[in-house]
Amino acid sequence: MNLETPVEQMEKKGLASMVAAYEALSSARAGGEFSWLDDMKDEAFRHWKAEGLPTRGLERWKYTSLEALNGAVVELPDKREIGEITNPFATARFTAEIVFVDGVFHPAASRLPAVEGIRYAFLSELIDRSRKGGLASDQHELVVTMRGFFEKGETHSRSVFASLNTSFLQDALLLQVDAGKTFKDPILVRHVTGGAAKRESGFSVSSPRVLISVGRSSEFAIVEAFNSESEARWFVNSVTDILLGDAARVSYCRVQLENEDSLHIGTTRIHHSRNSYSESAQFTFGARLSREDLLIRLDAEGAEAKLSGFYFARGQQHVDNYTLVDHEVPYTTSDQIYKGILDGESRAVFNGHVRIHRNAQKSHAAQVNKNLMLSRKAEVDTRPELEIDADDVKASHGATIGQLDPEHVYYLQSRAIPKHEAVKMLARGFAQEIAFGLQNEAIRAFMSGIVAERLNGMEVGHE
Amino acid sequence: MGNLLEIKNLHASVEGKAVLKGINLEVKAGEVHAIMGPNGSGKSTLSKVIAGHPGYEVTEGSILYEINFQMKDLLALSPDERAKEGVFLAFQYPVEIPGVSNFEFLRAAFNSVCKHHGTPEMDEPSFREFLRKKMEIVNMKEDFIERAVNTGFSGGEKKRNEILQMAVLSPRLAVLDETDSGLDIDALRVVADGVNRLRSKDNAIILITHYQRLLDYIAPDYVHVLAGGRIIETGDKTLALKLEERGYDWLLQN
Numbered sequence: 136m137n138l139e140t141p142v143e144q145m146e147k148k149g150l151a152s153m154v155a156a157y158e159a160l161s162s163a164r165a166g167g168e169f170s171w172l173d174d175m176k177d178e179a180f181r182h183w184k185a186e187g188l189p190t191r192g193l194e195r196w197k198y199t200s201l202e203a204l205n206g207a208v209v210e211l212p213d214k215r216e217i218g219e220i221t222n223p224f225a226t227a228r229f230t231a232e233i234v235f236v237d238g239v240f241h242p243a244a245s246r247l248p249a250v251e252g253i254r255y256a257f258l259s260e261l262i263d264r265s266r267k268g269g270l271a272s273d274q275h276e277l278v279v280t281m282r283g284f285f286e287k288g289e290t291h292s293r294s295v296f297a298s299l300n301t302s303f304l305q306d307a308l309l310l311q312v313d314a315g316k317t318f319k320d321p322i323l324v325r326h327v328t329g330g331a332a333k334r335e336s337g338f339s340v341s342s343p344r345v346l347i348s349v350g351r352s353s354e355f356a357i358v359e360a361f362n363s364e365s366e367a368r369w370f371v372n373s374v375t376d377i378l379l380g381d382a383a384r385v386s387y388c389r390v391q392l393e394n395e396d397s398l399h400i401g402t403t404r405i406h407h408s409r410n411s412y413s414e415s416a417q418f419t420f421g422a423r424l425s426r427e428d429l430l431i432r433l434d435a436e437g438a439e440a441k442l443s444g445f446y447f448a449r450g451q452q453h454v455d456n457y458t459l460v461d462h463e464v465p466y467t468t469s470d471q472i473y474k475g476i477l478d479g480e481s482r483a484v485f486n487g488h489v490r491i492h493r494n495a496q497k498s499h500a501a502q503v504n505k506n507l508m509l510s511r512k513a514e515v516d517t518r519p520e521l522e523i524d525a526d527d528v529k530a531s532h533g534a535t536i537g538q539l540d541p542e543h544v545y546y547l548q549s550r551a552i553p554k555h556e557a558v559k560m561l562a563r564g565f566a567q568e569i570a571f572g573l574q575n576e577a578i579r580a581f582m583s584g585i586v587a588e589r590l591n592g593m594e595v596g597h598e
Numbered sequence: 599m600g601n602l603l604e605i606k607n608l609h610a611s612v613e614g615k616a617v618l619k620g621i622n623l624e625v626k627a628g629e630v631h632a633i634m635g636p637n638g639s640g641k642s643t644l645s646k647v648i649a650g651h652p653g654y655e656v657t658e659g660s661i662l663y664e665i666n667f668q669m670k671d672l673l674a675l676s677p678d679e680r681a682k683e684g685v686f687l688a689f690q691y692p693v694e695i696p697g698v699s700n701f702e703f704l705r706a707a708f709n710s711v712c713k714h715h716g717t718p719e720m721d722e723p724s725f726r727e728f729l730r731k732k733m734e735i736v737n738m739k740e741d742f743i744e745r746a747v748n749t750g751f752s753g754g755e756k757k758r759n760e761i762l763q764m765a766v767l768s769p770r771l772a773v774l775d776e777t778d779s780g781l782d783i784d785a786l787r788v789v790a791d792g793v794n795r796l797r798s799k800d801n802a803i804i805l806i807t808h809y810q811r812l813l814d815y816i817a818p819d820y821v822h823v824l825a826g827g828r829i830i831e832t833g834d835k836t837l838a839l840k841l842e843e844r845g846y847d848w849l850l851q852n
Contacts, residue, residue, distance in 0.1 A: 550707040551681035564697025
């Protein structure tokens with residue numbers, strides 16, 4: 136029998152400050168046409184309040200402690216004047232650039248040209264308009280789409296962090312691509328945190344939410360980039376849902392470059408349809424602690440998912456990638472490769488879980504995780520997991536953890552390249568396999584640039 | 599003219615096992631020396647020691663190398679410092695480096711040498727132009743530039759890549775470690791032509807080989823026979839022909 140009071144349980148689970156923050160919010164409800172959203176937030180609140188923070192007793196959180204969040208004071212960002220937002224990226228090749236600051240759309244820093252076949256909608260703007268005099272019928276339609284999307288996310292999978300995101304989100308982006316359109320040039324969504332909010336302990340919370348719908352037989356490419364404008368401590372809890380129509384194709388890339396005091400939790404859910412294709416890539420460089428969940432359901436025949444990732448951790452950083460691919464029907468394919476470089480006293484976790492359900496005959500699944508250790512004090516826990524209930528499938532998985540091959544270092548040295556440069560070049564080569572493997576050409580150029588810059592900036596010299 | 603390289607009483611071991619047991623060799627600029635010998639005689643070890651491989655320990659003797667008209671202790675220099683001073687080793691088994699393009703690799707190598715000598719480094723477009731000309735020497739296809747270093751290369755391509763690197767770095771002392779092994783006759787000709795085009799009165803080449811065949815294309819000034827960690831015979835190119843005909847046994851029996 137549990138003798139703890141609910142409040143004590145809550146404190147133990149570390150979310151007391153969140154509960155207080157949510158209760159304080161209840162005055163600021165959207166209401167009116169958006170009362171479904173209020174209900175959804177409440178429902179999500181009940182879910183995460185009952186569940187509490189995941190602990191290391193859970194299989195999926197075995198190697199990652201959320202101690203930093205446990206009992207931490209958590210606040211929602213103040214309404215504040217936002218100054219100039221800098222752009223650290225080379226964005227010339229992006230069709231559009233959508234900037235969110237602390238989880239809220241920031242039109243002044245965004246570039247949103249009208250593109251036939253792509254619709255953008257922002258939850259905050261829609262709520263605002265509906266209050267100021269009602270929505271036009273096409274806007275109303277977008278609200279319905281958005282709502283459907285939120286509900287779809289709930290049925291795909293539920294998690295404490297996705298629920299926290301739903302409860303605390305202040306805005307959401309809906310990107311809708313019409314059927315039969317091909318867009319090779321990507322759209323960039325930048326999630327910037329920082330600005331004036333500065334605290335000694337605890338976190339400010341940002342809850343970015345992105346909903347992407349790619350219509351039948353369309354092709355679309357998108358990058359979500361997360362970075363900090365200051366050294367302020369943020370807890371960024373992002374959720375992205377991608378919905379693919381029949382034979383739709385998406386190239387989706389996330390790059391996380393937040394400051395090394397921050398905590399980053401990302402959840403990406405990809406919903407496939409028949410013969411649809413997703414290419415998703417996760418690049419992690421920033422945050423003190425980061426956890427990315429990539430959840431893919433292949434529940435329509437011919438659906439194919441390619442997953443790739445690269446993480447670079449140093450100092451005290453902790454990076455955790457969890458991927459779940461569910462092959463639920465026959466003729467589905469998944470292929471994943473994650474690579475990581477660890478330096479300093481950093482830790483990395485890779486847990487890739489592939490489930491081939493009983494019915495999913497003729498499915499193919501491949502998974503590999505490779506780690507390069509630059510320091511003796513770094514640590515990696517890798518768990519490629521394959522669960523197969525069908526008998527006529529092709530599946531493989533594997534993991535490696537190793538150091539730089541001294542013969543490689545020597546080969547470069549024998550070509551006049553000093554040792555520290557040789558180490559950097561080899562580390563870069565190890566990483567670039569992921570960036571060079573990206574299929575969208577503009578994203579490939581963008582990401583290989585970031586990888587090169589990040590790895591060139593590293594300090595070498597640890598033995 | 600003075601010596602470019604002076605090896606005196608060189609003893610070296612690998613993993614505690616003595617391989618070189620008193621090598622003496624002098625090389626002048628403009629000369630081509632062939633070193634032949636049975637398997638396990640220490641040929642590759644000698645090349646690795648000259649190029650500074652960290653797995654080989656020199657236990658006795660010295661290697662002097664001319665830098666700015668002075669004989670300097672080559673063993674005191676790190677592998678990259680040796681390369682900057684013009685020492686080059688063409689590997690018997692070139693290493694595959696996925697993810698690093700040939701272009702990036704060659705430009706970094708070239709600019710590292712430039713930087714060392716205080717000459718201006720080359721930007722991307724000019725290096726591309728420079729590289730194209732060098733690629734003609736070894737008959738390399740255009741797509742080679744963007745391919746990862748040696749990754750997925752055939753044996754012949756790897757060897758040609760070694761000669762290309764030699765062309766890019768213009769070493770003063772090039773040691774070619776069994777560059778002919780594993781090559782068919784056409785590839786051998788390409789590699790040998792490349793080496794001949796790079797041969798000049800200012801540089802020296804040490805050819806390590808099992809076979810006389812390479813020496814049909816690259817005529818050596820001297821042929822040395824290495825056996826049991828020592829040079830047991832030195833002659834001109836006719837010695838190689840004799841070895842081809844009679845093997846090593848007649849020498850080893852002495």
